[in-house]
Amino acid sequence: MFHFTALPPLALYVHIPWCVRKCPYCDFNSHAAQDSLPERQYVDALLTDLDQELPSVWGRVVSSIFIGGGTPSLFSAEAIDRLLVGIRARLQCKPDLEITLEANPGTVEQGRFREFRAAGVNRLSIGVQSFNDDLLQRIGRIHGRREAIRAAELAHDAGFISFNLDLMFGLPDQTPSQALTDLATAMDLEPAHLSWYQLTLEPNTYFHHHPPELPDDEQIWSMQQQGQAQLQERDYTQYEVSAYARAGRECRHNLNYWRYGDYLGIGAGAHQKITDAAAQCIRRRWKLKNPRDYLAAVDTNRHIGGSNEPDDQEVVLEFLMNALRLNAGFSTANFEDTTGLSFDLLRPTLTRAQQRGLLQENEPWRCTEQGQRFLNDLLTEFVPDNGHA
Numbered sequence: 001m002f003h004f005t006a007l008p009p010l011a012l013y014v015h016i017p018w019c020v021r022k023c024p025y026c027d028f029n030s031h032a033a034q035d036s037l038p039e040r041q042y043v044d045a046l047l048t049d050l051d052q053e054l055p056s057v058w059g060r061v062v063s064s065i066f067i068g069g070g071t072p073s074l075f076s077a078e079a080i081d082r083l084l085v086g087i088r089a090r091l092q093c094k095p096d097l098e099i100t101l102e103a104n105p106g107t108v109e110q111g112r113f114r115e116f117r118a119a120g121v122n123r124l125s126i127g128v129q130s131f132n133d134d135l136l137q138r139i140g141r142i143h144g145r146r147e148a149i150r151a152a153e154l155a156h157d158a159g160f161i162s163f164n165l166d167l168m169f170g171l172p173d174q175t176p177s178q179a180l181t182d183l184a185t186a187m188d189l190e191p192a193h194l195s196w197y198q199l200t201l202e203p204n205t206y207f208h209h210h211p212p213e214l215p216d217d218e219q220i221w222s223m224q225q226q227g228q229a230q231l232q233e234r235d236y237t238q239y240e241v242s243a244y245a246r247a248g249r250e251c252r253h254n255l256n257y258w259r260y261g262d263y264l265g266i267g268a269g270a271h272q273k274i275t276d277a278a279a280q281c282i283r284r285r286w287k288l289k290n291p292r293d294y295l296a297a298v299d300t301n302r303h304i305g306g307s308n309e310p311d312d313q314e315v316v317l318e319f320l321m322n323a324l325r326l327n328a329g330f331s332t333a334n335f336e337d338t339t340g341l342s343f344d345l346l347r348p349t350l351t352r353a354q355q356r357g358l359l360q361e362n363e364p365w366r367c368t369e370q371g372q373r374f375l376n377d378l379l380t381e382f383v384p385d386n387g388h389a
Helices: 039-057 077-090 113-119 133-138 145-157 176-188 217-233 252-258 291-300 312-323 332-339 347-355 369-373 375-380
Strands: 010-016 061-069 092-103 123-129 162-169 193-198 237-240 243-245 262-266 271-276 281-287 304-308
Touching: 010 039, 010 077, 010 252, 039 077, 039 262, 039 271, 039 291, 061 077, 061 252, 077 092, 077 113, 092 113, 092 252, 113 145, 123 145, 133 145, 145 162, 162 176, 162 217, 176 193, 176 217, 193 217, 217 237, 237 252, 252 312, 262 281, 312 332, 312 375, 369 375
Parallel strands: 010 061, 010 262, 061 092, 092 123, 123 162, 162 193
Antiparallel strands: 193 243, 237 243, 262 271, 271 281, 281 304
16 A cells, blocks of 8 residues: 655656657657658647646656657757747756767768757767677667767757767677777766667567577676776766766756656656646556647647556566666665555565665665566566565
C-alpha cells in the first residue's frame, strides 16, 4: 500500500518523432519524414497536450526538459524557440533549468546549433554512434566520420559547455581495436558527457528480424573493460551503466528518471509518470504513437494511447530497474520517498542478491561489478513470478 509524504522532482519530456531515415537498430517511436515537417501544427499540438496535463502538476517546479526523438534538430530554431517560450509560460521552471535537444551530425542541421543555443537550449545530445565510415554504413547512419567530428566542433563553437556524444560498441564485425579507436576519437573532441553503450538487437527492429554478425561475448567484455579504463584515465566518471561525465556534467534529466522521479510526457508516443499524493497512487499514461493520429486527436483530448496505475510489485521492479543502473545505487530513504512503499518489501530479496554476490553488503544499495555485468539476472530476483515472495 502506498504512502506518499512528499512528491519527487519533476521533469518534462518532449517527443518529436521524425527522422531522415529509420535506423535498423532503432526501437524508438520514430518515423521517416516524407515531406516537409508540420512544425507549426506540431508545436501547437505539443502546447495543447501540455495544457491538458497541467492540472496533474499544479504548483510543481520543472527541473529539466529533454527534447528527444526521432531527430528533434530537424525542426527549425524558430520552432524550438516557440515551443520553449510556450512551455515557460505554462510551467514553473528552475532558474538553472537543463534543456537538452537531441541532434544528429547531418550537415543540414549543424548550422542550427548556434540558433538552438540562442533559443534557450543549453545541452545537446549528438547521436554519433561511431567514427568509422564502414561501421556507420553497416548500421544505417546517414552521416560519416567527418560530419560527426564537425558536429562536435560546432557544438563547442556555438557555446555549448555541456554536450553529450552518443557512441555504441559491439557493432557488426567490430573489433576491440575499432571500438577503442572510436572511444578515443570521441574523448579527443572533449564532450562534457559520453553515452557509451553496447548495441543490442531490440524487438520490432530490422536488425532483430535480420540479425547481423556481432562480436562474441568475450570481445564485447574486452571492449567494455578496456574502454572503461580509458574513460577513467581521461577523467570521465562512470555514474550509470552506460553514462560517463566530467565532474558536475551528469545529465540531470536522466538522473531524475533513474532515481524514479516524475516526468510529464508530451508528443506522439511520449510516456509519463506522475505521483498523486492526494490519491496515494502513481499514474502512468502514454500518447498515440503515430504522429498523424496524434495531430488529429490532440485538440479533442483523444490522443491518449493508454494509462495505468502500477501496483506495489510493479513499482518495486520499475524503481530497481532504474536505480540499480546507477553506480551510486540508492538509499532506504530514497526508495521509500519515491515509491511510497516500505523498505521491508525489499529486504528478503536484497539478502538473496547479496548472497549471490550481485549487491554490496551495506547501504547504499548498489551493484557489485558482477551485479553490473549481470544486471538482468539480478532484476529477476525481484520479479513476482520467479518463485520468490
